[in-house]
Amino acid sequence: xxxxxxxxxxxxxIGPGENAQEDLQExxxxxxxxxTLLIKSGYYLFEDGLSLDVDDxxxxxxxxxxxxxxxxxxxxxxxxxxxxxxGVTLKDFAILDAKGDALKVIGSKGINMINLRTEWTxxxxxxxxxxxxxxxxxxxxxxxxxxxIGASDAGIYVGQxxxxxxxxxxxxxxxxxxxxxxxxxADVYNNLASHNTGGILIxxxxxxxxxxxxxxxxxxxxxxxxxxxxxxxxxxxVGEVPRGTGIIIMANSDVEVFNNVxxxxxxxxxxxxxxxxxxxxxxxxxxxxxxxxxxxxxxxxGFDPDVETGDLAKALFEISEGxxxxxxWDGVVxxxxxxxxxxxxxxxxxxxxxxxxxxxxxxxxxxxxxxNPVRTEKKEFKGVINPLEPIVIDGI
Amino acid sequence: MKKKxxxxxxxxxxTRLNAVNDNLIISDSFPSKLSEFGFFxxxxxxxxxxxxxxxxxxxxxxxxxSYKQRWVYVPGGKQAKYEENWVFNFPVGSALIKTFxxxxxxxxxxxxxxxxxxxxxxxxxxxxxxxxxxWNEEQNEAFKxxxxxxxxxxxxxxxxxxxxxxYRVPNVNQCKECHAAKDKITPIGPKARNLNKKFDFxxxxxxxxxYWMNRQIIDDYPMELxxxxxxxxxxxxxxxxxxxxxxxxxxxCHSPTGNANSTGLYLHLDETRKxxxxxYKKPVATGRGSxxxxxxxxxxxxxxxxxxxxxxxxDPGVMMxxxxxxxxxxxxxxxxxxxxxxxxx
Numbered sequence: 183x184x185x186x187x188x189x190x191x192x193x194x195x196i197g198p199g200e201n202a203q204e205d206l207q208e209x210x211x212x213x214x215x216x217x218t219l220l221i222k223s224g225y226y227l228f229e230d231g232l233s234l235d236v237d238d239x240x241x242x243x244x245x246x247x248x249x250x251x252x253x254x255x256x257x258x259x260x261x262x263x264x265x266x267x268x269g270v271t272l273k274d275f276a277i278l279d280a281k282g283d284a285l286k287v288i289g290s291k292g293i294n295m296i297n298l299r300t301e302w303t304x305x306x307x308x309x310x311x312x313x314x315x316x317x318x319x320x321x322x323x324x325x326x327x328x329x330x331i332g333a334s335d336a337g338i339y340v341g342q343x344x345x346x347x348x349x350x351x352x353x354x355x356x357x358x359x360x361x362x363x364x365x366x367x368a369d370v371y372n373n374l375a376s377h378n379t380g381g382i383l384i385x386x387x388x389x390x391x392x393x394x395x396x397x398x399x400x401x402x403x404x405x406x407x408x409x410x411x412x413x414x415x416x417x418x419x420v421g422e423v424p425r426g427t428g429i430i431i432m433a434n435s436d437v438e439v440f441n442n443v444x445x446x447x448x449x450x451x452x453x454x455x456x457x458x459x460x461x462x463x464x465x466x467x468x469x470x471x472x473x474x475x476x477x478x479x480x481x482x483x484g485f486d487p488d489v490e491t492g493d494l495a496k497a498l499f500e501i502s503e504g505x506x507x508x509x510x511w512d513g514v515v516x517x518x519x520x521x522x523x524x525x526x527x528x529x530x531x532x533x534x535x536x537x538x539x540x541x542x543x544x545x546x547x548x549x550x551x552x553x554n555p556v557r558t559e560k561k562e563f564k565g566v567i568n569p570l571e572p573i574v575i576d577g578i
Numbered sequence: 579m580k581k582k583x584x585x586x587x588x589x590x591x592x593t594r595l596n597a598v599n600d601n602l603i604i605s606d607s608f609p610s611k612l613s614e615f616g617f618f619x620x621x622x623x624x625x626x627x628x629x630x631x632x633x634x635x636x637x638x639x640x641x642x643x644s645y646k647q648r649w650v651y652v653p654g655g656k657q658a659k660y661e662e663n664w665v666f667n668f669p670v671g672s673a674l675i676k677t678f679x680x681x682x683x684x685x686x687x688x689x690x691x692x693x694x695x696x697x698x699x700x701x702x703x704x705x706x707x708x709x710x711x712x713w714n715e716e717q718n719e720a721f722k723x724x725x726x727x728x729x730x731x732x733x734x735x736x737x738x739x740x741x742x743x744x745y746r747v748p749n750v751n752q753c754k755e756c757h758a759a760k761d762k763i764t765p766i767g768p769k770a771r772n773l774n775k776k777f778d779f780x781x782x783x784x785x786x787x788x789y790w791m792n793r794q795i796i797d798d799y800p801m802e803l804x805x806x807x808x809x810x811x812x813x814x815x816x817x818x819x820x821x822x823x824x825x826x827x828x829x830x831c832h833s834p835t836g837n838a839n840s841t842g843l844y845l846h847l848d849e850t851r852k853x854x855x856x857x858y859k860k861p862v863a864t865g866r867g868s869x870x871x872x873x874x875x876x877x878x879x880x881x882x883x884x885x886x887x888x889x890x891x892x893d894p895g896v897m898m899x900x901x902x903x904x905x906x907x908x909x910x911x912x913x914x915x916x917x918x919x920x921x922x923x
Contacts, residue, residue, distance in 0.1 A: 281895035312865020417868035
C-alpha cells in the first residue's frame with residue numbers, strides 16, 4: 183500500500199497480489215474524508231465481500247475492463263461490494279460473478295456510480311445474483327456510463343430512493359434491464375436496454391417503508407430486442423414479467439415516457455398496469471396515474487408473446503385476439519372511478535404517431551361480459567403534455 | 579513503619595500494573611494488542627481484572643456454534659443508566675468485551691479451548707466504536723484485525739462428531755452491519771430485560787441486575803421486567819421461544835430502524851403485524867434468496883417458507899444472517915420448522 187499526501191487528502195494505491203483482498207478492505211476502512219483509493223488495473227480474486235463506510239471518498243479503477251474484481255470464489259458476504267456511506271464516487275472497475283448482489287448501496291446520500299461494470303459471466307442463469315447495481319434507501323443517486331449484464335432480477339435497480347439519474351448505461355441479458363421501484367424523482371435517459379426479459383420497469387410495491395413512486399422521466403432510451411426468457415427465481419415480482427417487454431409502468435404516478443425507441447419486443451413494447459395482487463396495505467395506491475406517453479418510436483412488437491410467464495402476455499393475447507398493440511393500458515382504476523370516471527387530471531395521456539397501435543380494456547364491461555370491452559382508439563387519450571421537471575443533483 | 583510503607587508501595591504498584599487502561603479505551607486509535615487494555619489479569623486463561631465483570635444474555639446470537647464469554651467494564655465512579663426497551667446507556671470509558679472460542683471437545687471442558695477472537699465495543703467521547711482482536715496460534719496474544727480474518731477451526735461436538743468451520747473474524751464495517759441503529763454503532767445485548775437472569779459469580783450466584791446494582795455500575799432497573807424467554811428452554815411456549823430467537827438473531831437488522839428495514843420484514847420482539855412478520859409476505863428484492871418460494875412464511879408449510887430456506891442455506895448469496903454464519907443452526911431450524919408447521923393462518 184502506498185500513501186501519498188496531497189494537502190489533506192491522500193491517494194491510496196492498491197495493486198494486484200496475494201494480499202490484495204485484505205489490503206483493499208483495510209484501505210476501504212482506514213481511508214478518510216477526501217481520500218481517493220486507486221485500484222490498479224489487474225485481476226483480483228476475492229473470497230469475501232468488500233465494504234465501504236467512509237463518507238466523501240472516491241474509489242477508482244483503471245477501466246471497467248482493466249480493473250476486474252472477481253467474486254466467483256466468494257465464501258462470505260451477501261454482496262460483492264457494499265457501500266453504506268455518503269458522498270461516495272465509484273468509478274472505472276468491474277464486479278464479476280458475485281454470489282448475491284454485485285454492488286449494493288444502502289442509505290447513502292450522494293452516490294455516484296460511473297463507468298462501472300457488473301456481470302455474471304455464465305450468461306442468464308437463475309443462480310446469478312439478483313442485482314448488478316442496487317442503490318436502496320438512498321438520495322442523490324447517479325448511475326452513468328455503466329454496464330450491467332446477467333442479473334437474475336434487475337441489472338440496474340434503484341429502490342426506495344430519491345433524486346436519481348440513470349443515464350448513458352447499458353443493461354443486457356438481465357431479467358429486468360433497468361428498474362426504478364418505490365422511488366421519487368428519477369430521470370432515466372440515453373440508456374440501452376436489450377436482450378433482457380423486460381427492458382425498463384417503473385414499479386411500485388406495497389408494505390414497504392417508502393412507496394407511492396412518482397415523478398419519473400424515461401426518455402431517449404432504446405429498449406430493444408428484449409428476448410431473453412425470464413430466468414428469475416419464482417416468488418420475485420420480476421418473475422412475472424413476460425419475455426419481450428420494452429417498458430412497463432406499474433402503480434406509479436407522474437411518469438413521462440418520451441423520445442424512446444421500443445422495438446423488437448416480442449410481447450409488447452409499452453404497458454401501463456396496476457398492481458394486481460391482493461394487498462391489505464391501506465397506504466398503498468395500486469393504480470398508475472398521470473402517465474404521459476409521447477414522441478416515442480415503435481418498431482416491431484408483440485410478434486412472439488410469452489404467454490407462459492405471468493398474466494400480462496396471456497391476458498393481452500386473449501383480449502386482443504392475437505392482434506398485439508404497441509401500447510397497452512390495463513384500464514384498471516378504483517371501483518368508484520370505473521363507475522363515475524377518472525378525475526381528468528389523473529388520466530393517461532398518449533400523444534403518438536397515427537400508426538402507433540393502442541389497446542385498453544374497460545374492466546367493467548370485461549367483467550360484465552360485454553362482447554367488446556376493448557378500446558383501441560387513442561384519440562380520446564390525447565391531451566396537452568405537461569412536461570415534468572428535470573432531476574437536478576447538486577454538483578452533477 | 580518502613581516495612582508497612584514498602585508493603586503499601588508494592589500494593590499500589592500491583593494495582594497500577596493490573597489496572598485497566600482507561601486512556602486506551604477512549605483513545606482515538608486502537609492499540610495493536612489486546613493485552614494493552616489490561617482487561618485480563620491472565621489473557622490466555624481469560625482471567626478478568628476485578629472490575630471487568632462477566633455476564634450472560636438470556637438469548638444469544640448464533641455464531642457457528644462458537645462459545646462466547648462476555649464481560650462489561652465501567653470506569654470507576656461512573657454508572658450506566660437504565661433505558662426502557664434498550665441497552666443501558668453506558669458512560670464514556672466503558673467497554674463491552676466478548677471472546678469467541680471453541681472447546682477442543684464439547685464433552686470434556688478439561689481439554690481446553692481454542693480462542694478465536696475478542697471483540698470490543700468501546701464507549702468513546704463521540705459514541706461507540708467496534709474492533710476485533712484475533713488470537714494468535716500460541717494463544718498468548720490477540721492482535722487487532724481491521725480487515726477481519728479467516729480462521730479454519732475444528733472441534734469435537736457433544737455427539738463426538740468432528741466438526742470444522744471457516745470462521746470469519748468480522749471487519750469493522752461488518753461489526754456495524756449488526757451493531758447499528760440510525761447509522762451509529764450501538765451494543766445490542768445488554769438490555770435490562772436480556773440480563774435478567776442468575777449468574778454464578780465468584781462471590782456466589784446472583785441475579786445479574788442485582789449484582790450490577792451492588793457493584794454500582796448501573797443506576798437502576800425496574801422490578802417488573804418482561805424478559806424474552808431462553809429459546810433453548812423447551813418448557814417455554816414455542817411461539818415465545820421462536821420470537822426470542824428471531825429477535826436476537828434477525829431483529830437487529832429486520833426492524834423499522836435496522837439495516838434491513840427496506841425489506842418490510844420485521845422480526846424484532848415488538849412486531850405484531852402479520853404481513854411484516856412474514857406471513858404471506860412476498861419477497862421484495864430477494865433475488866435468488868427466495869429459492870423459488872413465494873412467501874416469507876406460509877403457515878403450516880415450513881418447506882414453502884423463504885425464512886426457513888434462508889436459515890438453512892449455506893450459500894452466501896442466499897443465507898441469513900448475511901454475516902457471521904457459515905454453518906446451519908440445526909436446532910433452531912427444527913424449532914422454526916415446528917413453529918411454522920403448527921402456525922394458523
